[in-house]
Amino acid sequence: MAKADQIVALLKSYEENDETRFLSVATQIAAHEARQGHKAVARELRDLIDTVKEKRSSMSFKGSAVPIIRPKGELVGLLSASYSKSRLRDLVITSTLRERLDRILLEHRQRDKIQAFNLVPRHKILLVGPPGTGKTLTAKVLAGELQIPLFSIRMESVITKFMGETAAKLRLIFDAITQTRGVYLFDEFDALGSHRNTDNDVGEVRRILNSFLQFMEEDCSTSVIIAATNHPSLLDNALFRRFDDVLEYSLPDNDRIIDLLTSSLARFDTEGVDWSVIAEKACDLSHAEVVQVAQDAAKNAILLNQEKINTKMIISAVAEKIK
Ligand SMILES: Nc1ncnc2c1ncn2[C@@H]1O[C@H](COP(=O)(O)OP(=O)(O)OP(=O)(O)O)[C@@H](O)[C@H]1O
Ligand SMILES: [Mg+2]
Numbered sequence: 001m002a003k004a005d006q007i008v009a010l011l012k013s014y015e016e017n018d019e020t021r022f023l024s025v026a027t028q029i030a031a032h033e034a035r036q037g038h039k040a041v042a043r044e045l046r047d048l049i050d051t052v053k054e055k056r057s058s059m060s061f062k063g064s065a066v067p068i069i070r071p072k073g074e075l076v077g078l079l080s081a082s083y084s085k086s087r088l089r090d091l092v093i094t095s096t097l098r099e100r101l102d103r104i105l106l107e108h109r110q111r112d113k114i115q116a117f118n119l120v121p122r123h124k125i126l127l128v129g130p131p132g133t134g135k136t137l138t139a140k141v142l143a144g145e146l147q148i149p150l151f152s153i154r155m156e157s158v159i160t161k162f163m164g165e166t167a168a169k170l171r172l173i174f175d176a177i178t179q180t181r182g183v184y185l186f187d188e189f190d191a192l193g194s195h196r197n198t199d200n201d202v203g204e205v206r207r208i209l210n211s212f213l214q215f216m217e218e219d220c221s222t223s224v225i226i227a228a229t230n231h232p233s234l235l236d237n238a239l240f241r242r243f244d245d246v247l248e249y250s251l252p253d254n255d256r257i258i259d260l261l262t263s264s265l266a267r268f269d270t271e272g273v274d275w276s277v278i279a280e281k282a283c284d285l286s287h288a289e290v291v292q293v294a295q296d297a298a299k300n301a302i303l304l305n306q307e308k309i310n311t312k313m314i315i316s317a318v319a320e321k322i323k
Contacts, residue, residue, distance in 0.1 A: 129249025
């Protein structure tokens, strides 16, 4: 039987969420049992340990040294981490945008080559455009394609939650950017600009802005830093200059609307649907709204036990969105 101190160590490592220690204590227990001559129990324990290790390693990204990451210590509350499965094919965008994203991905995939000449892959990227046009999705796609974690930072909440110490918090985030390769998404980036107009925040916002500019200037990590905004007019020109790329998102044109609808409804029978009539009616909708239209039409068909989705059903879903 395992000794009491081994069980205590096992429970402690469980409580501290220290998986490496947990498995090392378990290995010690297996060795102890083997020494006692309890061969069957020792083998069973070793098999279980191997299974756990295998499962864990298949959960981390293939070919990547990045472990499963959760923000720790002071980073809790500043960043949220996730892994993304999104791929370029999930994004419906113009060919110009597509080429710009392809170039970012290529420079990151070939970063060893680039770094050998003391250059860095383009990695400071500003995404500008109306709500629901794929800015957040782009950050997910870059993380998914490069198989690195996605860290999201909601600027608005960092600024309001840490008033007075935002610049110090930004330093922590930029330290993490250097230490852990990932896609870092500064969402609601215009929050920096909008706070500038409230009198008592002026000094603080100037400080935050200056710190941000300085951190951006100094950064030569291989992480991807993305800032996303709906209101570029609120941003300083000095900020724009710090980015390697500024990508502009806009509402989908007719072809893009049709792409979004057909890919969202790929599992349904849509034979005979007049896509161009629908696209014209949906011309003021964002990508996100078009996807919702497709989902609404699909749910209606399912609930009515109808196998086919027709033009009328999709148009009535569009009409509901426009209302
Ligand atoms: N370009 C796109 N291609 C495919 N799907 C899209 C696209 N844009 C948006 N969508 C759909 O809408 C959802 C929401 O989009 P997303 O969060 O990327 O918008 P956003 O531009 O970040 O909006 P916001 O400015 O409000 O943050 C996505 O998860 C996706 O389902
Ligand atoms: Mg977004």
